[in-house]
Amino acid sequence: MSTNINAEEQPDLSALANLANQFFKALPGQQIKTDPVVGQAHEPVRQDALVESYEPWLYDQGLRNNSFDHSPPSASGVGVSPSAANQNNAVDLRNPQTSFADPNLAGPKPADSVQLPFQEDEPFETRLKEILNNVRVSSPAVRIPFDQDTDAPYYFLKNRNGVLNPKNIFDRDASRVGQPIAPPFDVNLVRNDFPILRERVNGRPLIWLDNAATTQKPQQVIDRISYFYQHENSNIHRAAHQLAARATDAYEGAREKVRAFINAASVNEIIFVRGATEAINLVAKSWSEQNLNAGDEIIVSHLEHHANIVPWQQLAAKKGLKIKVIPVDDDGQILLDEYAKLLGPKTKLVAFTQVSNALGTVTPASRITELAHQAGAKVLIDGAQSVSHMKVDVRALDADWFVFSGHKVFGPTGIGVVYGKEALLNETQPWQGGGNMISDVTFEYTQYHKAPSRFEAGTGNIADAVGLGAAIDYVSRIGIENISRYEHYLLIYATRLLKEVPGIRLIGTAPDKASVLSFVLAGYKTEEIGAALNKEGIAVRSGHHCAQPILRRFGVESTVRPSLAFYNTRAEIDTLVNILHRLKK
Ligand code: PMP
Numbered sequence: 103m104s105t106n107i108n109a110e111e112q113p114d115l116s117a118l119a120n121l122a123n124q125f126f127k128a129l130p131g132q133q134i135k136t137d138p139v140v141g142q143a144h145e146p147v148r149q150d151a152l153v154e155s156y157e158p159w160l161y162d163q164g165l166r167n168n169s170f171d172h173s174p175p176s177a178s179g180v181g182v183s184p185s186a187a188n189q190n191n192a193v194d195l196r197n198p199q200t201s202f203a204d205p206n207l208a209g210p211k212p213a214d215s216v217q218l219p220f221q222e223d224e225p226f227e228t229r230l231k232e233i234l235n236n237v238r239v240s241s242p243a244v245r246i247p248f249d250q251d252t253d254a255p256y257y258f259l260k261n262r263n264g265v266l267n268p269k270n271i272f273d274r275d276a277s278r279v280g281q282p283i284a285p286p287f288d289v290n291l292v293r294n295d296f297p298i299l300r301e302r303v304n305g306r307p308l309i310w311l312d313n314a315a316t317t318q319k320p321q322q323v324i325d326r327i328s329y330f331y332q333h334e335n336s337n338i339h340r341a342a343h344q345l346a347a348r349a350t351d352a353y354e355g356a357r358e359k360v361r362a363f364i365n366a367a368s369v370n371e372i373i374f375v376r377g378a379t380e381a382i383n384l385v386a387k388s389w390s391e392q393n394l395n396a397g398d399e400i401i402v403s404h405l406e407h408h409a410n411i412v413p414w415q416q417l418a419a420k421k422g423l424k425i426k427v428i429p430v431d432d433d434g435q436i437l438l439d440e441y442a443k444l445l446g447p448k449t450k451l452v453a454f455t456q457v458s459n460a461l462g463t464v465t466p467a468s469r470i471t472e473l474a475h476q477a478g479a480k481v482l483i484d485g486a487q488s489v490s491h492m493k494v495d496v497r498a499l500d501a502d503w504f505v506f507s508g509h510k511v512f513g514p515t516g517i518g519v520v521y522g523k524e525a526l527l528n529e530t531q532p533w534q535g536g537g538n539m540i541s542d543v544t545f546e547y548t549q550y551h552k553a554p555s556r557f558e559a560g561t562g563n564i565a566d567a568v569g570l571g572a573a574i575d576y577v578s579r580i581g582i583e584n585i586s587r588y589e590h591y592l593l594i595y596a597t598r599l600l601k602e603v604p605g606i607r608l609i610g611t612a613p614d615k616a617s618v619l620s621f622v623l624a625g626y627k628t629e630e631i632g633a634a635l636n637k638e639g640i641a642v643r644s645g646h647h648c649a650q651p652i653l654r655r656f657g658v659e660s661t662v663r664p665s666l667a668f669y670n671t672r673a674e675i676d677t678l679v680n681i682l683h684r685l686k687k
Contacts, residue, residue, distance in 0.1 A: 289588070289668070289669065289670075289671055290671075292580065292668065292669050293669050293671075295320040295321050295322065295576075296318045296319070296320055296321070296669055297321055297324070298310070298318045298319070299318065299669060302639065303636070303639040303641070304636065304637050304638065304639055305639075306638050306639030307639055308639050308641065309638075309639055309640040309641065309670075309674045309677060309678065310641050310667075310669075310670070311640060311641060311642045311664035311665060311666065311670065311674070311678065312641045312642055312643050312663075312664075312665060313490075313510075313617060313665045313666060313667040313670075314459050314487060314510075314617060314618055314643065314647070314663065314665035315643050315665070316509045316510060316515070317490060317509065317510055317511065317512045317667055318512070318667075318669070319512055319513070319514070319569075319573070320512060320573070320576050322572050322575070322576050323512060323513060323514065323569050323572045323573045323576065325572075326568060326569055326571075326572035327514060327565050327566065327568065327569040327572075330349070330352060330564075330565045330568050330569075331565060333348070334348040334349045334351075334352050334568075335349060335564075335565070336348065336349040336350075337349070337561055337564075338350040338353050338354075338564055339538065340538075349564055352564075352568045352571075353562075353564050353567050353568060354369070355568075355571060356567045356568050356570055356571030356574075357369045357372045357374070357554070357567070357571075359570075359571040359574045359575060360372045360519055360570065360571070360574060362574075363489075363494075363574045363577075363578065364485075364489070364494045364495065364496045364504065364519075364521055365494075365495040365496060365497050365498070366496050366497070366521050367497060367524065368524055369554075370524050370527070370552065370553050370554055371521055371522055371523065371524050371527065371553070371554070372519060372520075372521060372554060373519065373520040373521075373522065373527070373553065373554040373557040373558060374517060374518070374519060374554070374558060374562050374563065374567050375517075375518050375519065375520055375557075376516055376517070376518055376563070377507035377508070377509070377515070377516070377517070377518035378409055378484060378485075378486040378505045378506055378507040378510075378518050379409040379507075379518075380518060381503075381505030381506070381507075381518050381519065381520040382409055382410055382413050382453070382482065382484065382505055383413045384520055384533055384557060385482055385503050385505075385520065385522075386413035386414060386416070386417050387413070387417075387533045388530050388531060388532065388533040388557075389480070389526070389530045390414075390417055390450075390451060391417060391420075391421070391533075392530065392531055393450065394417070394421055394423055394450050394451070395421065395422075396421060396422030396423070397422065397423075397424070397448060398421075398423050398424070398448055398449075398450040399423065399424045399425070399426055399446070399448045399449045399450065400414050400417075400418065400423055400424070400425050400426070400449075400450065400451045400452075400453065401425075401426045401427070401428060401441070401444055401445070401449055401451070401452045401453070401454075401474075401479070402414060402425060402426075402427060402428070402452075402453050402454060403427065403428040403430070403436055403441075403454040403455065403465065404427050404428060404429055404430045404651060404652050404655055405430060405434070405436070405454070405455055405458040405460070405461065405463060405465065405649070405652050406453075406454065406455055406484070406649065406651070406652070407455065407459050407460075407484065407486065407647075407648050407649050408648040408649065408650070409484070409486075409648070410453055410454070410455060410482075410484045411651070414451075414453060424448075426444045426449075427651075428440060428441040428444065428454070428470075430463070430652070430655065432611075433463075433610070433611045433612045433613075434458065434461040434462075434463045434609075434610040434611065434612045434652070434656075435463060435612045435613075435614075436454075436463070436465050436466060436470070438466065438469060438470075438473075441470065441473065442473055445473060445474065445476075445477040445479070446477065447477075447478070449474070449477050449478070449479040450479055450480065451479055451480050451481070451482065452470065452471075452474035452479050452480075452481050452482070453481075453482040453483075453484070454467075454470055454482075454483065454484065455483070455484040455485075455486070455487065455488075456483050456484065456485050456487070456488035456494070457485075457487035457488040457491065457492075457616045457617070457618075458487065458610065458618070458649070458652065459486065459487045459618065459647055459648070459649055460609075460610070460618070460620055460646075460647045460649035460652050460653060460661070460663070461609060461610025461612070461615070461618060461620055461652065462593075462610050462612070462615040462616055462617055462618030462619065462620070462665075463610060463612040463614070463615060464488075464492070464612070464614040464615060464616050467483055467499055467501075468498065468499055468500070471483070471499055471500050471501055472500070475500065480502040480503075480526075481500075481501050481502050481503070482501065482502065482503040482504075482505065483499060483501040483503070483504045483505070484505055484506075485504050485505060485506040486505070486506050486507050486510055487510065487616070487617070487618075488506075488616070489506045489510070489511050490510055490511040490512065490577070490585075490617075490667065491585065491586055491589055491616040491617050492582065492586045492616060493582045493583060493586065496521050501521070502522065502523055502526055503520060503521060503522045503523075503526075504520075504521040505518065505519065505520050505521070506518060506519055508566065508567075508569070508570040508573065511570075511573055511574070511577060512573040512576060512577060512667075513566070513569050513570035513572070513573035513574070514565075514566040514569040514570065514573075515566070516563050516566050517563045517566035517567050517569070517570050519570075520557070522553065524553060527552075527553035527554070527556075527557070528552050528553050528556075531550075532550055532556045532557055532559065533557070534557075534559040534560070535548070535559055536559035536560045537559065537560055537561075538555060538558055538559055538560060538561070538562075539551055539555050539556045539557070539558060539559040580668065584668075585668040586616075588668055589616065589617060589666050589667070589668055590616075592666050592670060592671075592672065592675065593615060593616070593617065593619070593666060595672055595675060596619055596664070596666070596675045596678075596679075597619065599675060599676070599679040600619060600621060600679060600682070602679075603623070603679065603682045603683055603686060604683075604686050605623055605624035605625060605686060606621050606622075606623050606624075606682070607621060607622050607623075607624070608620065608621050609621060609622065609653070609656050609658060609661050617665045617666045617667070618663060618664075618665045618666075619663070619664045619665070619666075620647075620661040620662070620663045621661060621662055621663075622658055622660075622661055622662065623662070623682065623685070623686070625686075626685065628644035628645065628660040628661055628662045629644050629645075629660075631644060631662045631682075631685070632644030632662060634681065634685055635662075635678065635681060638677070638681050640664075640674075640677065640678055640681070642662055642663060642664045642665075642678075643662075643663045643665070644660060644661070644662045644663065645660050646659060646660050647661070647663055664678060
């Protein structure tokens with residue numbers, strides 16, 4: 103039997119695991135399972151099977167020692183939660199564990215191109231990773247077609263006077279303007295991590311261009327959630343047993359990963375919720391409800407998703423508040439001068455998106471925040487469409503709250519985040535009451551914990567928080583700046599090709615955009631285009647994208663909206679555009 107690893111190609115981990123399984127199962131005394139359908143040797147592929155399969159070989163190599171304890175280590179490398187360890191594993195119910203420093207979580211982990219799930223620092227595993235890394239060779243770097251390959255730069259790289267704006271070119275690094283750069287990751291290797299990208303739809307390979315609605319999940323996230331339920335599942339914070347410690351450790355470990363990802367000052371500033379919608383509702387129904395009074399004003403932008411409009415409308419109706427809207431220009435850019443005119447002594451809150459889900463506009467978030475603060479208003483930034491495409495630094499933004507959904511950043515559904523400044527969170531009364539968020543309860547009175555616990559009443563979505571942590575690890579390993587650069591290149595490529603489709607109208611042509619390509623095509627309803635693309639295996643969103651006000655600003659009720667992620671390719675865009683050309687014929 104040979105594994106046929108070609109140094110020019112990536113090794114297929116699943117195939118490797120399968121082969122190894124077959125090999126060791128075929129040793130005397132072992133049985134090969136046969137797939138009843140195809141009649142071939144078949145094993146369900148598990149990442150940890152790979153380690154198991156290598157085990158005899160590892161013994162031979164002296165890399166694994168016989169006394170290895172098979173009990174799984176906890177996610178952050180200890181069998182006890184940091185908090186439990188701090189309390190001699192006797193958890194103090196009056197002071198549950200959210201904010202202890204965990205030395206195991208400190209500092210960035212070295213980047214691995216091959217990741218084995220969750221096993222940490224067993225010597226044999228480090229060696230195994232090295233072995234696998236050695237055969238994992240990136241394909242030749244893809245040159246980005248700029249200057250050399252195209253005759254004209256793209257319209258949206260120019261400023262309003264038609265002058266090329268160096269800041270808009272690829273990596274936004276003026277020193278590299280005009281130089282072809284190579285994406286520092288191999289998109290085909292990355293794609294291998296996403297099992298769903300191997301699906302076929304209507305007989306064609308799936309082309310997932312609905313990333314603004316939700317992103318696909320890498321195997322590492324899927325495995326992490328499964329591992330949680332296999333080895334760690336317990337309720338958190340409340341019991342002094344081993345699994346409670348593991349689950350708490352994993353959950354609080356995920357909180358630390360979120361903190362680092364968005365550069366919050368403390369884990370106490372990270373609240374887990376169901377998603378961006380719940381996050382905005384939390385701020386509306388706690389701080390805003392407690393602090394805003396009749397006549398006060400809330401400013402939102404014209405670009406907002408319904409999730410950042412409706413909760414404010416509900417509050418406005420309840421409390422007699424006024425909502426004001428920042429207008430945008432014909433490209434979909436925020437009009438900062440108009441915004442400045444809206445600010446005044448009555449402005450108490452400015453809530454806006456960092457990236458528009460309908461147009462892709464990147465808003466000048468720091469400037470909007472700065473002006474709001476100068477007027478004495480608080481600021482909420484909706485990061486649902488930004489965190490997966492660009493580096494977010496909440497301290498640099500100086501937002502009072504920043505919210506996002508896990509499922510849009512390659513994590514599971516049902517988990518999201520409110521970042522809030524710690525002092526502000528602790529001044530705010532909780533919006534929901536129940537277990538987990540109290541330090542003392544009598545029938546007369548309840549004392550709440552500090553943040554984040556005070557905003558996490560009841561049993562939260564523990565496993566998916568842990569899955570979100572794995573997604574953040576995954577994105578961080580590729581590097582969010584690398585993702586941003588590669589996607590920017592794809593966006594430019596796609597925009598240029600789409601513009602050539604006869605009868606197309608792009609909706610949202612701001613110079614600074616991320617991921618989204620909204621359009622309408624003369625002679626077709628948007629749902630007809632969606633259906634035609636679906637026939638060819640292409641998933642795009644067609645509709646109002648829960649952002650009706652901004653589409654109406656452009657005189658349409660719906661658009662077709664392909665939206666990109668880092669696993670998309672030029673070839674996929676070519677397929678999309680070819681179908682549109684065919685439709686026009
Ligand atoms: N804000 C924006 C900008 C969004 O794109 C979305 C989701 N489309 C949301 C908020 C709401 O996110 P969720 O549905 O995950 O709560």
